Amino acid sequence: MPRVSQDHLAARRRQILDGARACFARHGYEGATVRRLEEATGLSRGAIFHHFRDKESLFLALAEDDAARMADVVAAQGLVQVMRDLLANGSAHPADWLGTRLEVSRRLRTDPEFRARWAERSERLTVATRNRLARQREAGNLRDDIDIEVLTAFLELALEGLVSHVAMGLPADDLEPVLDLVEETVRRHRARDEPR
């Protein structure tokens, strides 16, 4: 395929994803009708579903985008940094979009195929977190009395709590010290274990 067409396809895909994200954030999963997706992307349903099989695939592509972006942050700075970014203003994951992610919880629970497709995407974040922790352990920065699987699940539980908290619009300005505590919990406690 000529380069210019590839660029065009990628740009069109980006246009659809950006519009769809805003649409899902504003109207929720069920409320994001095909007509509203057309308005939000500025494209016809034909053009949208040429790039994405159906609404579910579009939604899951956005979840995959999130997972990829978070995995990059995890690789460089760890999952607690993802949480700090969520708390900070100007996050790429505003409350409305996070709320839509929560809204699909029923679907995730009751539709095994949807859950499998979702899980495939979030597995990427788990793997990135596990790898980061393994490197931190090698570097001697991680506590060594707890399994890496458990520490990964602990950090992911905190992230799930934060997503829920932010999506519900609960006050989050007092959560910085909580994230410090989460971070401290997985770190090696030099001050307690040994002289620095």
Next chain:
Amino acid sequence: MPRVSQDHLAARRRQILDGARACFARHGYEGATVRRLEEATGLSRGAIFHHFRDKESLFLALAEDDAARMADVVAAQGLVQVMRDLLANGSAHPADWLGTRLEVSRRLRTDPEFRARWAERSERLTVATRNRLARQREAGNLRDDIDIEVLTAFLELALEGLVSHVAMGLPADDLEPVLDLVEETVRRHRARDEPR
């Protein structure tokens, strides 16, 4: 009011709440129509809304029930026990109902009055947790390098994560050691700080 009428009112209220909880769990908040609430409770809309002003009040009464039950467990055994109960089979908060709680996140975020009424109810759980931690600190069981407000918010964040996790139907059989870690994080580390 004569005793028998009071008992009758309380029983009727209970009947409505139990039916409504099943109905919300099954159909979600939006899906729990007045007709479905009638079917689930075995009562007419007139009878239901004689006891509860509207659907929102009915839903919030259930959230209040949850908060009261959790606060009792917190007072006796702490918030981590609430989480352990959530993980255990036969919990009073099955995944379907927790999912409905997530579904109202958009409403919580966008409707200040609804959020205020919800917050009033969950404040009860926060107060119970704070009080429990204060007693644990007096008894010397709590770490004393972190503020009780921060420890309370940390435990609540873990609970929010767990609710989200269970509601999404994600595998939860590996979470016991994670809850152990959450509990250990707020405890005084005798083994590290001092000889037993």
